Amino acid sequence: MTNKPHKKPLILITNDDGHMAKGLRKLIDLMKPLGELVVISTEQVMSAKGHSITTTPTLTARLVENGPDFKEYVCNGTPVDCVKLGYQWLLDRAPDLVVSGINHGSNASTNVIYSGTMAAAIEACMDGINAIGFSLDCYDLDADFDHLDEYIVTITKDVLQNGLPEGICLNVNFPKRGPEPIRGLRVCRQAAAQWTEAYSEFVDERGGTCLKLGGKFTCLDEGDDTDYYALQNNYISLVPTHFDLTAKQYIEGMRRFEHIIENK
16 A cells, blocks of 8 residues: 555445435435545345355446546445455545445444444454444435434544544434424443344245344343433434453353363
8 A cells, every 4th residue: 555645534434224325325415524434335235144254256346427526436245345345445545534425224233243343444444444334224225314414523523533442433323303402412331132033934025935124123231321211212322332242241150161171
């Protein structure tokens, strides 16, 4: 990568809803005044792909637009593939920021584990790049994103100016548009919740039996400091998120396993 000076910050944009998703197109429009953009989006919908990467078959990234301060590629891989291809292969320098989304659907609480949107942000974070995942608590393909403009631009400008702590990215979720304006933003913790899942059986066009996974999301957390609570009460939730899954508070309590092995 080159070290020549650049006037504009380089922003890498990706998503998991496909390159024509309304949320992605909105995010591109909001980022254009803020820097030089490279968009690497998924060719197909890659929701719930989590942190998966493609090792086979071959990855492709097709250039679909090339203009001043703007390039757009469509990748046949996952959101994490898009990020990896971006700063390891397609870009001439490391991005100053990765923004992922705007996802059609909440990535609050345990949804962050399954989310391709947040996996892209976490991948960038793992390599020391500032990153934000934006999501809207609405799964409608034609969802209304117009009430988010000011908030997304303000948060993005702050991160471009001030950066984020090492190893931290932002998981930002917005309530869908309602009769009342958004009440503000809350910095939250991730709510404890679970999906109660069930498979339904159906017959495909070839007469074969197939299964489809569905489920019901249940919040198990009564705290008023969670992302789920914020969304339910018409606040933006912002969760500082990191990729270290160590339950540090239990390390000392688990030392008994060391003694068990020593005494064998």
